[in-house]
Amino acid sequence: MFYDDEPRGVFFLIDNKSFYASCEAVQRGFNPLKVPLVVLSEAENTNGGLVLATSPAAKKIFHLKANVSRKRDLPIDQRLWIVPPRMNLYIEKNIQINQIFREYAAEEDVWPYSIDESIVDMTHSWRLFGNSPREVARTIQKKIREELGLYTTVGIGDNPVQAKLALDIYAKHTRDFIGEIHYETVSQKIWPISDLTEIWGIGERTARKFNKMGIHTMADLAHYNPYQIKARLGVIGLQLYAVAWGVDRSQLKNKPIVKSQSIGNSQVLPKDYRSQAAIETVIKEIGEQVAARLRHQGKQTQCLALSVGFSYAAIEDTGCSGFSHGLSISATNQDREITEQLHFLFRKYWEGQSVRHVSVYATKLVADNYRELSLFEDGEQQVKHQELNQVIDEIRDRFGFTKLVYARSLTADGTAMKRAGLVGGHNGGNSYG
DNA sequence: TCTGGGGTCCTAGGACCC
DNA sequence: TCTGGGGTCCTAGGACCC
Numbered sequence: 001m002f003y004d005d006e007p008r009g010v011f012f013l014i015d016n017k018s019f020y021a022s023c024e025a026v027q028r029g030f031n032p033l034k035v036p037l038v039v040l041s042e043a044e045n046t047n048g049g050l051v052l053a054t055s056p057a058a059k060k061i062f063h064l065k066a067n068v069s070r071k072r073d074l075p076i077d078q079r080l081w082i083v084p085p086r087m088n089l090y091i092e093k094n095i096q097i098n099q100i101f102r103e104y105a106a107e108e109d110v111w112p113y114s115i116d117e118s119i120v121d122m123t124h125s126w127r128l129f130g131n132s133p134r135e136v137a138r139t140i141q142k143k144i145r146e147e148l149g150l151y152t153t154v155g156i157g158d159n160p161v162q163a164k165l166a167l168d169i170y171a172k173h174t175r176d177f178i179g180e181i182h183y184e185t186v187s188q189k190i191w192p193i194s195d196l197t198e199i200w201g202i203g204e205r206t207a208r209k210f211n212k213m214g215i216h217t218m219a220d221l222a223h224y225n226p227y228q229i230k231a232r233l234g235v236i237g238l239q240l241y242a243v244a245w246g247v248d249r250s251q252l253k254n255k256p257i258v259k260s261q262s263i264g265n266s267q268v269l270p271k272d273y274r275s276q277a278a279i280e281t282v283i284k285e286i287g288e289q290v291a292a293r294l295r296h297q298g299k300q301t302q303c304l305a306l307s308v309g310f311s312y313a314a315i316e317d318t319g320c321s322g323f324s325h326g327l328s329i330s331a332t333n334q335d336r337e338i339t340e341q342l343h344f345l346f347r348k349y350w351e352g353q354s355v356r357h358v359s360v361y362a363t364k365l366v367a368d369n370y371r372e373l374s375l376f377e378d379g380e381q382q383v384k385h386q387e388l389n390q391v392i393d394e395i396r397d398r399f400g401f402t403k404l405v406y407a408r409s410l411t412a413d414g415t416a417m418k419r420a421g422l423v424g425g426h427n428g429g430n431s432y433g
Numbered sequence: 434t435c436t437g438g439g440g441t442c443c444t445a446g447g448a449c450c451c
Numbered sequence: 452t453c454t455g456g457g458g459t460c461c462t463a464g465g466a467c468c469c
Binding site for chain 2: 041043046050052069070234235236261262263264265266267268269309311312356357359361422425426
Binding site for chain 3: 113114115116117200201202203204205206236303305307323324325326328
């Protein structure tokens, strides 16, 4: 194996052990590893409750598997803490953790990846803090434990993908919560893996495809003909082939921070919706949520997409899971225009099926630094709409979303009231009185 | 998995243009 | 018209991640 030409650095991938559950444990003065605790979201459409996080002790004492995800699967036991999520608390903790990382690496070398994971390029700074990358990892773990009470796991690699696999496959199961993969240990650490879904980027579908091709381990993948992989799975297949060799040529430095290219909200409804008016109410609410986020971020959208997922009964009847259609429009972030376009799309494609899932996405975003007035409507009227929306946003920002909802949202069909205060679909944890 | 939510990226096929 | 070929853009759908 010749890895001489491959980029080689020192990368940490750091994540938090049972992050939400740990934050809740710390807030209550417990050790996150030792208290049996689950974070349970009981938002309206979670069908009785969705478990967002399970502490290590809860897994151990009650033999809960990592994939226990429903309230109905939880034991009834006084010892088990069951607490509601506070998404805003977790966001705040995440920011504090990344601040600590920045004490060990330059600003541009810290890449928050999700609410509980960050990539840190330690190539240029690790020597300042210890005699080996592993020792530095231990120092960072200790610091976070001391300052925030949280336990972190660290994957170390010569490139980001090695660090990611070291984290996912090894760090979580070792005593010191540290795993390492290097070019020299790829065959030993990556090739034996036979549950391909453990590999970042391989899900159920892709694993099944590989199995059908006779690929059952990462060693099989590494020794397969890459041209055939490309033919069957495209560039994604080639990327995974590279992963099997521990190769990752992504140059984090050169990549601009990818600001999200789309803004969208979606919702699984608490029951099947049948009437046009009821479904359109939900579409309107979600559309307005998207519009508010666009305005908040100073963006306008030039393309709206509506996805409608049918109920299981309707899927069985029609053999179709739903539809998804987009519409190019002139740039806007206004409630009324967005709702109108969404309703147009809905009426065009809906044929009476009962509905369980609705999502609205805004893409082709542009900065909201000019006002494009529609040629076909009274300009003054449009400006008034914009001003009204701006006032509504300000009130929502200051006092919370529930202070202002349209009368229609108060009918039985509306879900906006119940969704207020949710962050990522779960309780934000702030109370607005 | 009888239904969590917010994202990103890739691809096949069609429309359109020269 | 029993009509070439290549490039680009767009759309709908799929797959995956946390």
